[in-house]
Amino acid sequence: MTSAREERPRALLAGASRRWVRLLPWGVAFLLFFALLPTTIQVLGADYGLNGGIASGLAVVQTAPLLLAVVRPLRAWYMVFAADVAGALVLLAVDFEERLVWPFPPMEIVGYVGLCLALGLREPRRTLLLVWLATAGAGVGLEFAAPHGTRGNGTLLTILGAVALVLAAALRERHEAQRGLAEQKTISEAERGRRTLLEERARIARELHDVVAHHMSVITVQADTAAYRLDRLPPDVREEFTSIAATARRSLGEMRRLLGVLRNEEAHGELAPQPGLAQIGQMVEATARAGLPVEFTPCATDVPEAEALAAYRIVQEALANVVRHAPGAPTRVSVSESGSESGSESGARLTVLVVNGPPPEPPAAPLEAPLEAGGTGHGLVGMRERVRLLGGTLDAGPLPDGGFRVAAQLLLKEKDFT
The missing domain is CATH 3.30.565.10 (Histidine kinase-like ATPase, C-terminal domain)
Structure with missing residues (x-):
């Protein structure tokens, strides 16, 4: 009945955002301890007639683990469950009135139900099912040994324990589901922001292409037509204009090939080699x-x-x-x-x-203006x-x-x- 979560030292509800919620398990644990400890000693000693020392010892081992339950509820359950069963067996040795319930006095039921709530908030379903089966087995088995017609309440403890386990487990799973939805929403928002950024970059790239392509086209046209617009161009100058036009056309071709990927997700680029x-x-x-x-x-x-x-x-x-x-x-x-x-x-x-x-x-070929200011x-x-x-x-x-x-x-x- 061991659990991987048993080794976790974190307290119950330690991940809550509000401070009073994080302190709530400790407050309930201390309240149960200080209320049930003297009550258990009084009931076991005065009502059931148990020896004062034995009553005090049983009261301590039945209530002190409730403080441990805030951090390690399964370990606390082992101790309380064993102490409650031992207390029921000890009561068989004394002669108490038939009006009193057995094997679990009322204060033990209160502490056990509180412990089941702590278990439901921490342990997985398989562990909770085993805890309930152990509780039902002990309650039903002890009722067969009830002395002189005493009313047995093992079935009551089994029912109340099951209700507490199911209720706490449902609250925990609901909280985990809400947290998962919140995390998924955060991831979705991050993905939406990333997609918006990529779309904006693609839009800027398209606009940049339109601006640069226009000027490059003008350069290409001017370089191609220079030989026809200007008279008596030297051969080296004519060759220079031809080179400028060819460079501009190659640049436009590369820009169009890269932009094709942005404009069409299914495009695989042009067949021209890189x-x-x-x-x-x-x-x-x-x-x-x-x-x-x-x-x-x-x-x-x-x-x-x-x-x-x-x-x-x-x-x-x-x-x-x-x-x-x-x-x-x-x-x-x-x-x-x-x-x-x-x-x-x-x-x-x-x-x-x-x-x-x-x-x-000075520069060999000074420019009228720098190519880039920065x-x-x-x-x-x-x-x-x-x-x-x-x-x-x-x-x-x-x-x-x-x-x-x-x-x-x-x-x-x-x-x-x-």
Whole structure:
């Protein structure tokens, strides 16, 4: 009849929000103890004729565990149940009046019912059923040994105990159900807030696309038509306008592909391939034509698509930061694959390195206005998140000479040579 909850030291109703509710079990326990202890001694000694010392001892073991019931009701029940049965057997040795009830005097019934209430508030149904069966068995069994026609009240104790157990268990389960509903409501509200946040982000992304797409479209049209609108353009300038238009179209294509996921949950994106290592050279070349001296060392081997895309995005963001914050600074970009070292379990890694020096003073190609008045700080965060998802590391920070260094190592999946 043991229970896992028996080892819990928390008092009954300790989780209640109101202080008077938390103190209620202690108040009832002390009230029963101080009221039943002298009453039990008086009734057992004066009415039933029991020896004063024996009456006092039985009264203590029948009422003192009621204080323990606030914290450990099952352990208190063991003690009270044994004491009540022992008291009934002791009363068989004395000659008491037939008008008195047996085997459980009224004060014992009051204490036992209070104990059953404590059990119902703490113990599971299986334990409560076993407690009731033990109570019914003791009550019915003792009635068969009733002396000289004394009225037995074992059945009364069985009924009152069952009512107390069922009532307290129903109150406890109702409270647990209400608490579960409150927790579920809290979770639902949190999920609703999270969904609202995601919807708001998606709406902002759509609006941002509309704004940026408009300006990018204008740039594309102007660059495409420059050769027709402007007379006698030099070949290098014509090639520059063609490159600007191609870059703008690629940017619009990537934006539309990403936005398709936001606008249609069932969309799986366009079939156009994602950029990879092969496109890094094109991006570096376009950046160099914009006036940034860039030296590029490509990777000679193939790598998985996820790592190639991450490398492309890291280089893209790093070069964008150089253009924003150090225009005209000499920059070195390298992408290389390294095999696992001897005795190392790290495996092959793809190393992406972007290092720029300090910007020239004055800038080689000063802008009429800075590209950005202030950075958002999301670039490095995005790079770190990409690297983390692929199990790699990112080291980014300023250099002593005033430049900046971004170094990422991406863990490559083991290649299948079978």
